[in-house]
Amino acid sequence: MACPTGRARRGVSYWGTRVASMPVNADFAGRSYPPTAPYAVGSAKIREFAEAVGSTDPVHVDRAAARAAGYLDVIAPPTFAVLIAQQCDGQLITDPEAGIDFTRVVHGEQKFVHHRPLTAGDEVVGVLHVDRVRQAGGNAMVTTRSELTVGDELVCTATSTLVIRGAEDDGGDA
């Protein structure tokens, strides 16, 4: 899609810095990246992540409880998939051809669709798709989709909207 980047607007960003817009290579919409190296979901990382977000459900830490609930092993909290999705997004953010200044990237939106919970023992491969690149004010908005599979099974789709601040951004935080 067309995404004019030639005319830089100037303004004061949310971060209070005076900047000129220059966000991202618009030709990247529709692009996909090669599969990531497998991410091995481990019970220790699940426990660590669950504790960090305050999720006390025993299915994260107690294999017997997880099995009683119908799972093969302990399962990850719903947002654990960000660990893998951010590896996928990293391919785009660090791609020199994309022209993204990673210090200007903030997280605008996030969505996870789970076909089943990530489970200890899963070897997860992610494939990153750049679904949309658009200009909004002086910022660029990039929507990425990471399809996470275990073998042939699609287990999770993680969709992120990244805001690449150009000017006058008033939202996003991480």
Added chain:
Amino acid sequence: MAVPALASVAVGDELPPKTIHIERATLVQYAGASLDRNRIHWDERFAKGVGLPDVIAHGMFTMGSAVTVVTEWVGDAGRVTSYSTRFTKPVVVPYDGGADVVVSGVVTRLDPESHAATVELTARCGEDKVLGRALAVVRLD
């Protein structure tokens, strides 16, 4: 804890709310667990240097902790089939006292076919709504 049956839930039902207290240590712990080590989440001098009022929480921390209101209600963290949000305002976490995010949820939709309940979450830090259109879909019994 038993997962609620769809028939026992009605649109408009409110979930037990929760206050999430966030200190710098909370963010350091999340940075380690999530591998998101961006300095704006733990280094005050750095955060202020890029124009932020202070250290801010990871949006993904807020998202991840807010959904515990849903998973504690449903009684099985594996029942979340979809979860989405916008990050509308940052949660500023001062050294002294930290920050409190108050999370509440209401059932907005029930689908008898798939036994799915949609919960809309509200997360506030002071007057600020820090998550926008935060929707979790869970599979009930």
